[in-house]
Amino acid sequence: MTDNSHFDYIIIGNGLAGFHLALKMVSDTYFKDKQVALIDPSKKDTNDKTWSFWETAPSQWDDVVHKSWSKASVVTSKTNVELNLNPYAYKSIRAIDFYTQAKAILKQQQNIHFIQDTVTSVVEEDNVIVSTNLNVYSASHVFDSRIPKDFYERSKQCISLIQHFKGWVIKTETEVFDDEKVTMMDYRLKDGKQTTFTYVLPFSKTEALVEFTYFTENVVAETTYDHYIKNYIKEYLNIDHYNILETEMGQIPMTNFAFETYNTSKVTKIGTGGGWVKGSTGYSFKHTEKKVAQIISNLKDKKLPSKGLFKKKYKFYDKVFLKVLKDENQKGEWLFEQFYSKNSVQTMFRFLDEESTFLEEISIMTSLFSWSFIKAFFKTL
Known part of the structure; x- marks a missing residue:
């Protein structure tokens, strides 16, 4: 807690993205003199979700990984696809373990301030004015994980x-x-x-x-x-x-809702509220890690924090897959069966991590060749 009302950065929401960002800041000496406030109405002391992801090497999260697996399966009404994940491991983290570790690390830092309160408004002036139920704060830049209200009103207008x-x-x-x-x-x-x-x-x-x-x-x-x-x-x-x-x-x-259009020079939307969840699958953990790293790099280079967070071709691919599922929802089983039965799981993981080569992407698209996919492709275009 702090008596100060102005901060260099305010992070709204102590979820996956907010804690990721704060942890990355305290691990970098560039931010050692920056005052950072994290505002959330919750103490984050319950296990409210489980995050799963894959990676090829040990990482900073290994201390809180609840369990990892070297094998997987995708089962459909027609087939059982057995997957040897090597060199990847599929890992799961319980939210409570992640929250507990993040809070323990951050509370040791004198420049990190926890504020348990609910944000009611964010207004951009010379600084960004953040109002809560109990107080008013200001910051040079705000990272906001709340989903824009427009999404709930306009989501039917997109996929x-x-x-x-x-x-x-x-x-x-x-x-x-x-x-x-x-x-x-x-x-x-x-x-x-x-x-x-x-x-x-x-x-x-x-x-x-x-x-x-x-x-x-x-x-x-x-x-x-x-x-x-x-x-x-x-x-x-x-x-x-x-x-x-x-x-x-x-x-x-x-969704393919344009969350990124809500980023400004002083407010960056993060997490689900920033469109960081992969539209076609819902995976978010590793995408959050990458986007936080990009934000940190941008801040250090004096660039707009939101610069380069998205790759257009993968947003297009997600849009096509969503279009198939939206128009012919029963096709989901077929879609993911094709994914994993006609492509190696390593190729699929690279594709879903947005690290695939163009030839791998062509192979994946070819495996999905069907009238449903062709219709969705051209409707998306």
Whole structure:
């Protein structure tokens, strides 16, 4: 907490992006004299989500990685695609572990100030004026993770779906899980003609996160997720006796909404509110890491913080995939089956990380060749 009202930087939101950015600042001597405030109404002391990602080497997150896997599978009604991820590892981090580590590091820094409050307005003047329920602050630059209000009013005017899900962490009486393999997508259990799949992260031979996920335009009642999770555990995992240790729910926008147009010379939108979630998949962890690194580089080079955060060709690819899912939502199973059965998982990971070569992108596009994809491609153009 601080009695000061002016800061060099204010970060609104202590989520994945906000903490990423603050941690990167305190690791760089360039920012040692910069006063940074983090404003959030929450203490961030609950496990509200799980982040999963892949990478090829040890990283700064290894101390908080809850579990990693060297193998994966994608299961559809037609096939079971077994994936050897080497040299990648698929990793998961529990939000509470990430929050706890981030707070411990940041609270040691004299130039970092935590303010538990709700931001009510952000106004650009000579400085940026940030009003909260309890106070008024100013900053030279603000990093704002809140989703623009316009998104909720205009999302129907762009290509938008919602990745929404509920998961149970269950504990079984006997050893039933292969704790070296994650089920990235299992499409066998469906809710009508919609893109739905089950995601299984085995943390041990007796404990796993089982999550039922939709890629659709509208959400469903909480009891609907419970019905399908329970069904999957019984019919597909063949488990009759278990305890539910934790639950988690979430909604992630999958959209081509132009979040980047809300960046200004004094306010940079970050995280979900900045369009950092990959539109076609909902993955965000590694994309956040890269965008934060770009922001830090821009600040040190006296450039606009938001410069170069997006690559146009990948935004176009995401838009095409979203168009297929929007117009023919039942095609999701086919789409991801083609992805992983006709391309190596290493190629797919590079593509989803936006690090692929042009030849790899041509190969992926060729594997998706269909009338649905052609229609979506030209509609997007």
